[in-house]
Amino acid sequence: MKIHSASVIVTSPGRNFVTLKIVTDDGVYGIGDATLNGRELAVASYLNDHVIPCLIGRDPHQIEDIWQYLYKGAYWRRGPVTMAAIAAVDTALWDIKAKVAGLPLYQLLGGRSRAGVMVYAHANGRDVSETLDRVGEYIEKGYKAIRAQSGIPGLDGVYGVAKGKFYEPATKGLPQESTWSTERYLDFVPTLFEALRVKYGMEPHLLHDVHHRLTPIEAARLGKALEPYRLFWMEDPTPAENQEAFRLIRQHTVTPVAVGEVFNTIWDCKTLIEEQLIDYIRASLVHAGGITHLRRIADLAALYQIRTGSHGATDLSPVCMGAALHFDLWVPNFGIQEHMAHCPETDEVFPHAYSFKGGYMHPGEVPGHGVDIDEKLAAKYPYNPAYLPVARLEDGTLWNW
Ligand code: GCO
Ligand code: MG
Numbered sequence: 001m002k003i004h005s006a007s008v009i010v011t012s013p014g015r016n017f018v019t020l021k022i023v024t025d026d027g028v029y030g031i032g033d034a035t036l037n038g039r040e041l042a043v044a045s046y047l048n049d050h051v052i053p054c055l056i057g058r059d060p061h062q063i064e065d066i067w068q069y070l071y072k073g074a075y076w077r078r079g080p081v082t083m084a085a086i087a088a089v090d091t092a093l094w095d096i097k098a099k100v101a102g103l104p105l106y107q108l109l110g111g112r113s114r115a116g117v118m119v120y121a122h123a124n125g126r127d128v129s130e131t132l133d134r135v136g137e138y139i140e141k142g143y144k145a146i147r148a149q150s151g152i153p154g155l156d157g158v159y160g161v162a163k164g165k166f167y168e169p170a171t172k173g174l175p176q177e178s179t180w181s182t183e184r185y186l187d188f189v190p191t192l193f194e195a196l197r198v199k200y201g202m203e204p205h206l207l208h209d210v211h212h213r214l215t216p217i218e219a220a221r222l223g224k225a226l227e228p229y230r231l232f233w234m235e236d237p238t239p240a241e242n243q244e245a246f247r248l249i250r251q252h253t254v255t256p257v258a259v260g261e262v263f264n265t266i267w268d269c270k271t272l273i274e275e276q277l278i279d280y281i282r283a284s285l286v287h288a289g290g291i292t293h294l295r296r297i298a299d300l301a302a303l304y305q306i307r308t309g310s311h312g313a314t315d316l317s318p319v320c321m322g323a324a325l326h327f328d329l330w331v332p333n334f335g336i337q338e339h340m341a342h343c344p345e346t347d348e349v350f351p352h353a354y355s356f357k358g359g360y361m362h363p364g365e366v367p368g369h370g371v372d373i374d375e376k377l378a379a380k381y382p383y384n385p386a387y388l389p390v391a392r393l394e395d396g397t398l399w400n401w
Helices: 040-055 063-072 080-101 105-109 128-141 182-200 216-229 245-252 270-274 290-302 318-330 344-349
Strands: 003-011 017-024 029-033 117-125 145-150 177-180 205-209 233-235 257-259 355-357 360-362 390-393
Touching: 003 040, 017 040, 017 080, 029 080, 029 318, 040 063, 040 080, 063 080, 063 290, 080 105, 080 290, 080 318, 105 290, 105 318, 117 128, 117 318, 128 145, 128 182, 145 182, 182 205, 182 216, 216 233, 216 245, 245 257, 270 290, 290 318, 318 360
Parallel strands: 117 145, 145 205, 177 390, 205 233, 233 257
Antiparallel strands: 003 017, 017 029, 117 360, 355 360
16 A cells, blocks of 8 residues: 555635645545644645655555654654644544554554543633633533633733634734733632632532743742632643743642643653653644654653643644544543534534533544545635734733733
8 A cells, every 4th residue: 555645735614724635546545634823834835845745655554654754854853833744644644544444543542441531611701700601501511621711800802712702812914912911810810710619619620721921930829829729730831941940830839730732742841741740741633743742742641640631722623633532532641632612614624523422522433533624615715814812011022922
């Protein structure tokens, strides 16, 4: 069996997605997600101009060798563009292998380790009372775990809070600017979680995303202040380029910490894992080199009782979601999977076998990863350039969004 051809499909059914399709000489095909929010065409070009020519004629079953060839063979290692491209190839090849075997992908990884994959939903509101309502709606729908974000008094346009009904941070045109104040945020967040625990009790798992906004000592303070509300996790409390920074957070709080949605390789989390500075590793299949590399990260994390909590925002396509659910069903040190529902247009372009029931998702039993792309429909949604916002402090200093 040989790789006969490969193509990149860029489509925007509600938001932009980049999808790689690899076709074999037997006519079997696999697809992989290569979406990098706000930098989509860089990955499309990397694939079209530099990766696809190297794939033609190779044996699609040699997933590991192809991974190493694209990683080591480029000489220039790591980085989000490279790793998203490698991930797309890897995911498409696992899809092909599983289709040829006639098995759902999780069976090739070692079979299922659990009955279903616990997912967390996103509840957000302009103020505490709206966030309380949204959390209540997700509890009604059966979710066991809910991430809560809220507008902050005195700030407009806070991370994670929708302007309309549907939260999507990337917007058309140049990046939007928002104002950030750590002082206002730190005073406010514990009041949100206090109100949530008063209203819903201790049972639902509650999560919160700090979105890289704090310094280590501020993150330590927040973690400590949130301890009475027993968060499932506090996410991205400070930027993680400096992994050692998390030592300081750990000295002060037992609130569990989750990091990694912007990581690309095992090197980004080596210290965090080996020194047990985090509790959940959030690397995603699409931005951290596909199943082949994510498995390596998860295995390292397992040595230290760190569990997975893969990124699953709407800027990861249903292809990533489907493949991630196979991974989650297998991975022994699974923690939780993020689930931010896609809009109906996206779901139509990417028909999928995965489903949700009672707080858990399942990848389905069809051979492969169970997600397809309707190319005719995809062509009706041309690329629509959009950027993520930036944040500035009240005095105008550029901050972390
Ligand atoms: C999350 C993330 C997202 C990111 C988005 C950036 O935890 O889901 O923080 O909301 O902001 O993926 O493109
Ligand atoms: Mg996040």
